[in-house]
Amino acid sequence: AQKVTQAQTEISVVEKEDVTLDCVYETRDTTYYLFWYKQPPSGELVFLIRRNSFDEQNEISGRYSWNFQKSTSSFNFTITASQVVDSAVYFCALRIASNTGKLIFGQGTTLQVKP
């Protein structure tokens, strides 16, 4: 069975602090994809990143960075120098290659960035 766990339900930081959102996944498949989505108060899920299981190279995009470690089945997301606009719910998701399009989501982490 596949599962995604985001143990942090809510995180509150002060602007300009760095914050890391944890994601741990479970799957027996050798080929799979991992995603992070952001859900602002408006409701839509905004795609942030996709990683496939064969690519463990970490990625940086502006203030965002992702650390993928197959050894610990983790795909953590770090926001550097957080801003108030980063306040949202962040979801980690898993898709196995053999399953057409189906995403398995974690429960989400609510991030509040205070000015």
Add this chain to the structure above:
Amino acid sequence: ETGVTQTPRHLVMGMTNKKSLKCEQHLGHNAMYWYKQSAKKPLELMFVYNFKEQTENNSVPSRFSPECPNSSHLFLHLHTLQPEDSALYLCASSQDGGGTEPNTEAFFGQGTRLTVV
């Protein structure tokens, strides 16, 4: 119009009403999805359509009835709902690689906030 558009954004309905949620995608994708987001629960996949054919029904009660007339439009017909069906219903689309290419990431609409009274 861009991306994935859902209407209405908010809906309040009684338990005996019949209503429909609409989703339209302008991305040229061939797969569309309905997800349900309830308070304090992970997003749950409800239905998957690939090339207008339903490929997955995640044990959804029959009071939810999907319809996909073409690859750009997806509906969710609602009837005799229960208060516990109140949730945010999200539509998404992606390009299904057909097994030879990986699917693209899913793009989501803003959702319909449904309240059943």
